[in-house]
Amino acid sequence: DSGVTQTPKHLITATGQRVTLRCSPRSGDLSVYWYQQSLDQGLQFLIQYYNGEERAKGNILERFSAQQFPDLHSELNLSSLELGDSALYFCASSLGQGRGHIQYFGAGTRLSVL
Amino acid sequence: QQPVQSPQAVILREGEDAVINCSSSKALYSVHWYRQKHGEAPIFLMILLKGGEQKGHDKISASFNEKKQQSSLYLTASQLSYSGTYFCGTELTGNQFYFGTGTSLTVIP
Numbered sequence: 001d002s003g004v005t006q007t008p009k010h011l012i013t014a015t016g017q018r019v020t021l022r023c024s025p026r027s028g029d030l031s032v033y034w035y036q037q038s039l040d041q042g043l044q045f046l047i048q049y050y051n052g053e054e055r056a057k058g059n060i061l062e063r064f065s066a067q068q069f070p071d072l073h074s075e076l077n078l079s080s081l082e083l084g085d086s087a088l089y090f091c092a093s094s095l096g097q098g099r100g101h102i103q104y105f106g107a108g109t110r111l112s113v114l
Numbered sequence: 115q116q117p118v119q120s121p122q123a124v125i126l127r128e129g130e131d132a133v134i135n136c137s138s139s140k141a142l143y144s145v146h147w148y149r150q151k152h153g154e155a156p157i158f159l160m161i162l163l164k165g166g167e168q169k170g171h172d173k174i175s176a177s178f179n180e181k182k183q184q185s186s187l188y189l190t191a192s193q194l195s196y197s198g199t200y201f202c203g204t205e206l207t208g209n210q211f212y213f214g215t216g217t218s219l220t221v222i223p
Contacts, residue, residue: 056209
């Protein structure tokens, strides 16, 4: 158990809908990362927060947004969902930001858009 | 910006060795290695930092060529439990982090 908690584990929804994925980092970790894993594309970095502030952006669509709250949990909001958004979404946390910090991954949320 | 991994897939017999390579076109601060079993979370194996520092499991070894932005993961005396997909992750400036496409490793008895 990595200590990173993601909810829900599974989510089934329809095209055009909006969902929220939640991540609680390991105790003491200040950084949260979000990744999308589709069958053909491996792990795609979406966004990183450190102590409540956005610090890095990767290949995140404009329909997606995220935030990190004062208690350090994070939420990833996906709106106007399309079939292609079906994927496994992982959250990872680390103690700090930048070099040398190990990222610990949660078990993921499997999103199915029908 | 996504690093390139090679080989894409490899099959080993127990006890054999393997090398997985990771190459980036960008200057790197660090390289991370993870292993993922199907449908599970990636598990940390090793971090290699610019300047030579390494953190990781005792039974895993890896190298990082800073000038060439290349890293290699060395798996020796493979066990059945080594099976999975191996990802390298590269840390660039601005805290951006990119994973490679993965290398599928299968160890057979």
